[in-house]
Amino acid sequence: MTVSNGSVYDDDDIDYTDIEEKYRVRFEEGFDNILVIDGVPVVDESRVEKLRTKIAKEFTRKGKSVALKPEDITIPWNNATGKSNGYVFAEFRSAEAANNALNEMNGHPFDVRHTFSINLFTDIEKFVDLDETYVEPEREEYEPKEHLRAWLTDPQGRDQYVTYRGDEVAVRWHGKPSQSEVAYEDHQNLRTELYVSWSPMGTYIATLHPQGIRLWGGPSFQLQARFFHPLVRLIDFSPCENYLVTWSNNDIAVAEGMPQGPRFFSAEDEGNNIAVWDIKTGNLLRTFAAVPEEGKKQMGWPALKWSADDKFVGRVTAGQQISVYELPSMGLQGKRSLKIEGVVDFEWCPHGDKEQEDPAGKGVKKVAENMLAYWTPEVANQPARVTLINFPGRSILRQKNLFNVSEAGFHCKLYWQNQGDFLCVRVDRHTKTKKSIFCNLEIFRVREKDYPVEVVELKDTVTDFSWEPKGERFAIVSSSDPNLGNPGPGITIKTDVSFYQLDHGKNDFKLLRTLAGRTTNTIRWSPRGRNVVLATVGSTSKSELEFWDLDFNLDELSGRREGQAQKEDWAAGIQQLGISDHYGVTDVEWDPSGRYLATAASAWTHTLENGYAIWDFRGQEVERHLLDRFKQFLWRPRPPSLLSKEQKRLVRKNLKEFSRAFDEEDAAEESNVSAELIAHRKRLVDEWNAWRARCKEEVAEELGVGQEPSGRQEEEREEIEVWVEEVIEQTEEVVVD
Amino acid sequence: MRPTDRTAGHERSLTQIKFNKEGDLIFTASKDSIVNVWFSHNGERLGTYEGHNGAVWTLDVDSQSHFLVTGSADNEMRLWSVQTGKCLFVWEFPTAVKRVAFSEDDAEIVCITEQRMGYQGAIRVFRLNRDGDGTQQNTEPQSMFHPVGSKATVCAFPYMSGLILTGHESGKVALFDAKSGDEVLSNERAHMDVVTDLQLSPDRSYFLTSSKDKTARLHDAKTLTVLKTFSTETPLNSAALAPNMPYVLLGGGQEAMNVTTTSLRQGKFETRFWHKIFEEEVGRVKGHFGPLNTIAAHPSGTGYASGGEDGFVRVHHYDDSYFRAKPYGDVEILN
Structure with a gap:
């Protein structure tokens, strides 16, 4: 090497010891690569070689990384007995390989009576050399954790919602205008790569990242759990928030050297797509391969269906079986699947409030059996049918054959009412000409003896069906529009909306009212029932929101006459409260209290006028935000109320008392706000005026230096009046006196 | 607002509208290569300035309503006699004239x-020979320079002598020395997208810009600091200051090329009135069938004119209620 002065460096003069030290190849000096395997059968001389090969084979079968050659196994010998000692030493290529083998093979059943228990050789040495004197462990400072449901204690009882815009995730409070504030926003901390999702009771918020899922919770949204599932795309919580299901399009692959343990995938999981996790421990419970359903491009999601009590999770293998797994072991319940030839889909029965309310009292006596309903198309000589079974009893409760549905294109969909009182099976079928589709609704009354079934026949195609929560009514959207099958830009499908109610006298479902000639395609019942919003979603030309009340004159009717009056005039209570419009609406969602409705126009669907709006149940706009790149709006769900029925009744009874206090609060708040706003405006005006005064001086100065402001002085106004006289017509008349 | 005069004298979209100082005349430039002058009170056409062979991008009229200057896509800048409609002088350039x-x-x-x-895009300053009939003009500019970086889209003279105010494609707003062409001051992040219009306050001490980034902004002419921001949900093509009232008028709409795919309702082809100080929208005026390209306010504040992609000029006269309305109570705001 030459440098500017021309001299050549002599290598001998330089001290390289530091570099040599740094890059020196380190040899395995210790016994880090040696494992002690205990629990090995005790053998005599004749079978030593056999044992050696058997052990090596067991290891090698687990994968390349833990491969073991027979000659690397050392079997200590007890000369007194002439037999082996029941433990062996195994030497691996490296400490890393030894570690892998330890993780993989510890607890491995060698044969029926022998199970490996493996330790690092160095560990054994360490424990042998352990200092026997007791040292008191240092007590760790207790760190109080934030309460995960702290948001419920808000003094104003406000709800929260999350917005996802651009890359920004923010959690906000929804309240009166002055109380609508950001609850949490930190783009460094809480952010997501795909979307966000609340858990069903609102305890956690999940964010999706290329590495996996993160769950956040508490008032300052701290990280609660992490689930390592690379390139995860879809997630689903179990109803009681105990478990999480994740799905990724990419098969699980376990690279060498990846972290290992109960929270991570192991070699057994390779090639699968669906993973089930325990939220509290963060452990991986089981993985599944996603089986694409035949004839369907898209996989159905959720792929795993949870029973309402988190005890079971079911999975359908189309045409063959329903596999139900028990939690938390994730083992197949009863060690066998429900073999059902031709099964297409199933749904668990939701649990009603009654079952959730008193887990101590009656609950013990009759632990609510889970129920599930499934349907099968016509197979061989057996007609298409819907079956209701209990679980884990697996006995058939009710089976209903569906006739005349042999044609192709026949399809069923199962809708449970949210209390599990009713099950509606929507059966779509072609007419004989196969040109149009018509629809039957088969309604099971699940709470009554022998599960009676009612059929509602409809001439049109039903595009949406929705039960009233906690109610006996349902709404459908039906259409006979010829364009129904071929949606295109600019085509708005004409639809009818109908409401049905259970008639207790006749025990069938009776049409309450049909609203004809609409464009509605989405029904959203308030979570408390009674109110319903009919929306036109995803259309480029229509975006109407209709707010309806189904018990409009209920309040005026005195308690006793109520039933009577309703019988006399069924549809009298149906009243439109308001109608409004949110251009380009893509999502419609009620808040958990059923008082407000949020609508959003998401940039995922289109880029026109993205943003969100919040309405009250009458259709009055509360707020509206037009935000570029707005993607997602989600109300934070609430867990079920802790108040007993009696307490709720008391609240309702004393509503006037309570509302007086709230009204006072509101009045005070309002005057406060307007005073603030006026002060703010005054400040703005003062700032502006001060700046203008300063500016005018500067301008005058500048012009004074330069020249006289030409044309600045108002020239005297010259008014010119011009009289224009026009003779329009002239007639001469001779007046004869 | 009084029923408006909708004048159809252009066959193609409007590019710029100007009132003269008294406000009795409206000058309109259009892509159909014609410049028209109208009576503002009844919308009657007074005359036409014919001669350009390409879309007329821009015009300006002097304070005495004596000379009219226009710039066109035929690479010419022309000087006209307002009164006679005669073309007095033609300056020729290598490229189209975008703003005068x-x-x-x-x-x-x-x-x-x-x-x-x-x-390169160039900014030229000409000294006008006002003596005689105006046909004796110097073809050479008094000064000329090429702004480096993003090209200039709009320009004006602020009150500070010797400086030129410019708005750029990148959203930059800058002050240039008229003689040397040096950039004296700039605000690179005044807007996030093309600056589409720049209109000065009567005393030229502050100015309003509109941009494709869906906002209009009020700037201090001397420091170029942003004083107020008006955020809308549509790209803006023009913004005007309402004289005597604390409002700004904003106009725009979906890009002309996208109009066919959007309905009238969502196109937002409305003139929006925003409160200048509180940055809140106070009203809207509908009317055009396409995006608004240009808005001009009557100098005495009795009305405004808007020109759209639809080829119409709409002249609006305010009702009494406009002058009486005090949406924010009785506050005195200096103009």
Whole structure:
């Protein structure tokens, strides 16, 4: 090497010891690569070689990384007995390989009576050399954790919602205008790569990242759990928030050297797509391969269906079986699947409030059996049918054959009412000409003896069906529009909306009212029932929101006459409260209290006028935000109320008392706000005026230096009046006196 | 608002509208290569300035309503006699003229030429010979310079002498020395997208810009600091200051090329009135069938005119209620 002065460096003069030290190849000096395997059968001389090969084979079968050659196994010998000692030493290529083998093979059943228990050789040495004197462990400072449901204690009882815009995730409070504030926003901390999702009771918020899922919770949204599932795309919580299901399009692959343990995938999981996790421990419970359903491009999601009590999770293998797994072991319940030839889909029965309310009292006596309903198309000589079974009893409760549905294109969909009182099976079928589709609704009354079934026949195609929560009514959207099958830009499908109610006298479902000639395609019942919003979603030309009340004159009717009056005039209570419009609406969602409705126009669907709006149940706009790149709006769900029925009744009874206090609060708040706003405006005006005064001086100065402001002085106004006289017509008349 | 006069004298979209100082005349430039002048009170056409062979991008009229200057896509800037409609002088350039503006004393004209066909975008300042009939003009500019970086789209003379105010494609707003062409001051992040219009306050001490980034902003002419921001949900093509009232008028709409795919309702082809100080929208005026390209306010504040992509000029006269309305109570706001 030459440098500017021309001299050549002599290598001998330089001290390289530091570099040599740094890059020196380190040899395995210790016994880090040696494992002690205990629990090995005790053998005599004749079978030593056999044992050696058997052990090596067991290891090698687990994968390349833990491969073991027979000659690397050392079997200590007890000369007194002439037999082996029941433990062996195994030497691996490296400490890393030894570690892998330890993780993989510890607890491995060698044969029926022998199970490996493996330790690092160095560990054994360490424990042998352990200092026997007791040292008191240092007590760790207790760190109080934030309460995960702290948001419920808000003094104003406000709800929260999350917005996802651009890359920004923010959690906000929804309240009166002055109380609508950001609850949490930190783009460094809480952010997501795909979307966000609340858990069903609102305890956690999940964010999706290329590495996996993160769950956040508490008032300052701290990280609660992490689930390592690379390139995860879809997630689903179990109803009681105990478990999480994740799905990724990419098969699980376990690279060498990846972290290992109960929270991570192991070699057994390779090639699968669906993973089930325990939220509290963060452990991986089981993985599944996603089986694409035949004839369907898209996989159905959720792929795993949870029973309402988190005890079971079911999975359908189309045409063959329903596999139900028990939690938390994730083992197949009863060690066998429900073999059902031709099964297409199933749904668990939701649990009603009654079952959730008193887990101590009656609950013990009759632990609510889970129920599930499934349907099968016509197979061989057996007609298409819907079956209701209990679980884990697996006995058939009710089976209903569906006739005349042999044609192709026949399809069923199962809708449970949210209390599990009713099950509606929507059966779509072609007419004989196969040109149009018509629809039957088969309604099971699940709470009554022998599960009676009612059929509602409809001439049109039903595009949406929705039960009233906690109610006996349902709404459908039906259409006979010829364009129904071929949606295109600019085509708005004409639809009818109908409401049905259970008639207790006749025990069938009776049409309450049909609203004809609409464009509605989405029904959203308030979570408390009674109110319903009919929306036109995803259309480029229509975006109407209709707010309806189904018990409009209920309040005026005195308690006793109520039933009577309703019988006399069924549809009298149906009243439109308001109608409004949110251009380009893509999502419609009620808040958990059923008082407000949020609508959003998401940039995922289109880029026109993205943003969100919040309405009250009458259709009055509360707020509206037009935000570029707005993607997602989600109300934070609430867990079920802790108040007993009696307490709720008391609240309702004393509503006037309570509302007086709230009204006072509101009045005070309002005057406060307007005073603030006026002060703010005054400040703005003062700032502006001060700046203008300063500016005018500067301008005058500048012009004074330069020249006289030409044309600045108002020239005297010259008014010119011009009289224009026009003779329009002239007639001469001779007046004869 | 009183029923408006909708004048149809153009066959193609409007590019710029100007009132004269008294407000009795409206000058309109259009892509159909014609410049028209109208009576503002009844919308009657007074005359036409014919001669350009390409879309007329811009015009300005002096404070005495004596001279009219226009810039066109035929690479010419023309000087006209307002009264007779005669073309007095033609300046020729290598590229199209995108913006012209008179100085406050009517003695100078600034113009922007397009960056195209290997030519850099240029800003030229001409000294106008007001003596005689106006046909004796110097073809050479008094000064000329090429702004580096993003090209200039709009320009004007602020009250500070010797400086030129420009708005750029990148959203930059800058002050240039008219003689040397040095950039004296700039606000690179005034807007996030093309600056589409720039209109000065009557005393030229502050100005309003509109941009494709869906906002209009009020700036201090001296420091270029942003004083107020008006955020809408549509790209803006023009913004005007309402004289005597604390409002700004904003106009725009979906890009002309996207209009066919959007309905009238969502196109937002409305003039929006925003409160200048509180940055809140106070009203809207509908009317056009396409995006608004230009808005001009009557100098005495009795009305405004808007020109749209639809080829119409709409002249609006305010009702009494406009002058009486005090949406924010009785506050005195200096103009």
